[in-house]
Amino acid sequence: MDDRLLSLSGEYAQDWALVDVETSGLRPGRDRVLSLAVMTVDRNWREIRRYTTLLDPGVDPGPVHIHGLTAERLRGAPTFDKVASRVAEMLHGRIMVAHNAPFDYDFLAGEFARAAVVMPVRRRLCTLALNRRLVPPTPDLQLTTLVDYYGVTRYQAHDALGDTLMLSGVLRRSLETASRLGVELPFTTCPPRDTSRYPVSVPKARCPYRNPGKLTSGLVQGMKVAFTGDTELPRLELATRASAAGLNVMNNVSRHTSVLVAGEPSPGTGKAAKAQAAGVPVIDEPTFLRLLEEVRPGEPA
Numbered sequence: 001m002d003d004r005l006l007s008l009s010g011e012y013a014q015d016w017a018l019v020d021v022e023t024s025g026l027r028p029g030r031d032r033v034l035s036l037a038v039m040t041v042d043r044n045w046r047e048i049r050r051y052t053t054l055l056d057p058g059v060d061p062g063p064v065h066i067h068g069l070t071a072e073r074l075r076g077a078p079t080f081d082k083v084a085s086r087v088a089e090m091l092h093g094r095i096m097v098a099h100n101a102p103f104d105y106d107f108l109a110g111e112f113a114r115a116a117v118v119m120p121v122r123r124r125l126c127t128l129a130l131n132r133r134l135v136p137p138t139p140d141l142q143l144t145t146l147v148d149y150y151g152v153t154r155y156q157a158h159d160a161l162g163d164t165l166m167l168s169g170v171l172r173r174s175l176e177t178a179s180r181l182g183v184e185l186p187f188t189t190c191p192p193r194d195t196s197r198y199p200v201s202v203p204k205a206r207c208p209y210r211n212p213g214k215l216t217s218g219l220v221q222g223m224k225v226a227f228t229g230d231t232e233l234p235r236l237e238l239a240t241r242a243s244a245a246g247l248n249v250m251n252n253v254s255r256h257t258s259v260l261v262a263g264e265p266s267p268g269t270g271k272a273a274k275a276q277a278a279g280v281p282v283i284d285e286p287t288f289l290r291l292l293e294e295v296r297p298g299e300p301a
Helices: 080-091 101-114 127-134 143-150 160-181 235-244 270-278 285-292
Strands: 016-023 033-041 047-054 095-098 123-126 187-189 224-228 259-262 282-284
Touching: 016 080, 016 101, 016 160, 033 080, 033 101, 033 160, 047 080, 047 160, 080 101, 095 101, 095 160, 101 123, 101 127, 123 127, 127 143, 127 160, 143 160, 224 235, 224 270, 235 285, 259 270, 259 285, 270 282, 282 285
Parallel strands: 016 095, 095 123, 224 259, 259 282
Antiparallel strands: 016 033, 033 047, 123 187
């Protein structure tokens, strides 16, 4: 780190976890994290650790022209559940920092929930929000614009590690300016997220009815139902309601699945991709709850 920078104290000196994610799209409930980088820095601005990895999202990587992460590059990378504990360890006890932090936080929270691992972030700081308070004389507040303004070393943009290294410099310079001007830092409290929406599996109950096939005009007892995505109701509650109505709740999607219920109309999940390949109908949660009120009798197994 640059020794010429001013020393920081008080609220400006914290244990930080700097984060950047590259994603398959812009919607956390539908899109997935393709790569991430985490760098931890202590209150004396010593770098403690850095970690970066590509991730297998199980979906189309989306705008390759922006992030350069093709399906071929991601093939063989770990899924997030394989690295969740390592990332959680780096975040624990530190303030998470990102540029446009709600974006990175929501995507990470979704990945932690899918992995059924608690995301240990209790406070975060957004360098975009901070610089809105500092009002630097720049045409915009994009990360690369602030990099040039603060005289920070440039790295490859839209690369998780490169963006995190630039973020580190921008954060330090922003904190120095905020400390000198007495500007209060815009910390955001992050309550624990409900991971029950993404359980590893839902309890299996024996279904006494034959599977009548795929959904056409309405639900029939015995239909095989699976769930995916960020649903409004917790996954276990949806599964309980479905089983009580005589539906056969499944944890996976196959050609025998009758319908896939998604938190988003077109979610970018592995189950959604399997459903599309197998010709399984996909409906949203409100539609499923409406159909659940008029489930037709099925044929006993």
